[in-house]
C-alpha cells in the first residue's frame with residue numbers, strides 16, 4: 001500500500017501528526033497494525049495502561065489513510081447492528097476516552113436527525129415526519145426529519161492527530177510507511193514489515209508477543225482465515241463532498257442552524273453535517289468496489305485469502321478523478337444541488353471516497369485470530385465506526401492487559 005500514491009480525493013480536515021523517521025525495533029510486547037481510529041486508540045491506551053511494555057503501531061501509508069481520514073465524522077451511538085450484549089454506552093465512553101487522553105476533537109453531541117421520504121424505514125419500520133421538521137428537502141421525494149437519535153459530530157483530523165500525540169506521549173512508537181506484508185503465527189509472532197524509511201526498503205522482521213490487527217477494509221488477507229472460517233466481510237466504497245462556506249441565510253433555509261447532522265433511514269441513502277467553517281458535507285450510500293477485478297464485488301463474500309487480496313488491491317487503485325468514481329461524485333453533486341433552492345448554485349470544495357468494511361449482520365469483528373490467540377482482530381464497523389472504533393480500541397488495549405473479556409457477539 002505504501003508503494004502506490006492513492007487518489008481517493010481530498011477531505012476538509014487535516015492530520016497534523018506525522019511520525020518521526022525511526023528504525024523499527026526487533027521485538028515489542030504489543031504490535032498494532034493500522035493507523036486509523038481503532039489502532040491509534042488501542043496503541044495510546046496500551047502505552048498508558050502498560051507503561052513498562054513496548055508498543056509499536058505500524059501504518060502502511062500515512063495515519064488516516066483508510067476510512068478514519070476520509071470519514072464523515074458523524075458520531076453515532078451503539079453499532080451498525082444496534083446495541084450488542086455488554087457493549088455499554090459508546091457515546092459516554094467515547095467522550096471519556098478522548099478526555100482521558102487529552103484529545104481536543106471538537107466533539108459536539110446535540111443529537112442526529114433521522115430523515116426519510118416515505119412512511120417506512122429501510123427495515124420496514126413505520127416512520128412519520130415530525131410536526132415541525134426543520135428539514136424539508138427534495139431527493140427522490142420530500143425529505144423530512146422523522147426522529148432524533150443521540151450523537152453528533154467530531155473533527156476526524158483532530159481525533160487522529162490527538163490520539164497519535166497521546167500514544168507517543170505515553171511511550172508508543174508510531175511508524176508510518178510501514179506495511180505488514182505477512183504474519184507468521186508463531187510464538188512470538190513474526191511480522192514481515194516493509195518500511196518506507198529512506199534508504200531502507202528491505203523487508204524486516206519484527207517479533208511481537210501480541211498483535212492487534214486494526215486494518216479494517218485493508219489487508220483482509222492478514223485476517224482472512226478468520227473471515228473464511230467464522231464470518232464474511234465485504235469491502236465497499238462510499239463517497240462524500242464538501243461545499244464552500246454557506247451563508248447564514250442558506251443554512252437557515254436548509255434547517256441546519258442547529259449543529260445536528262442527519263442521515264436517511266430509507267433509500268437512496270444520504271447523510272451529511274455542517275462543518276465548523278460554515279460549509280456542509282453530504283455523503284451517499286455504499287457501492288461495490290469497482291475495477292476489473294471487482295465487478296462482482298456486490299455479490300461476493302470472501303472465500304479465499306487470494307480473492308480478498310485481489311479485492312483490496314482493486315479498492316486501493318481506485319481514483320476519484322476518473323471513471324465510475326468520478327461519475328458517482330458528479331451525481332452526488334447534482335443530488336445536493338437539487339436538494340433545496342438554497343443549494344442550487346453551491347460550489348464544492350472537496351470530493352473524496354473511502355473504504356467501508358461491511359460484516360455479516362453488521363456486527364463488528366472483535367475476536368481472536370483462529371491461527372494464534374495472541375492476535376486480535378478488530379474492525380468492520382459497517383460505516384458506523386467513528387465513535388465505536390475508538391471505544392473498542394480502548395477495550396482491545398484493556399483485553400491485552402487482562403482487564404476486559406472479549407464479547408460474545410459472534411456466537412449469535
Ligand SMILES: Cc1cc2nc3c(=O)[nH]c(=O)nc-3n(C[C@H](O)[C@H](O)[C@H](O)COP(=O)(O)OP(=O)(O)OC[C@H]3O[C@@H](n4cnc5c(N)ncnc54)[C@H](O)[C@@H]3O)c2cc1C
Nearest residue numbers: 034036037038060066067068071072074180218354385386
Ligand atoms: C466516506 C466515509 C464516511 C464515513 N462516515 C462515517 C460517519 O459519519 N460516522 C461513522 O460512525 N462512521 C463513518 N464511516 C466509517 C468510519 O470512518 C470507520 O468505521 C472508521 O474510521 C474505521 O476505523 P479503523 O481504524 O477501524 O479503520 P481505518 O481507518 O480504515 O484504518 C485502517 C488502517 O490500516 C492501514 N493498513 C491496512 N493494511 C495495512 C498493513 N498491511 N500494514 C499496515 N497498515 C495497514 C490502512 O492504511 C489504514 O490506515 C465513514 C467511512 C467512510 C469511508
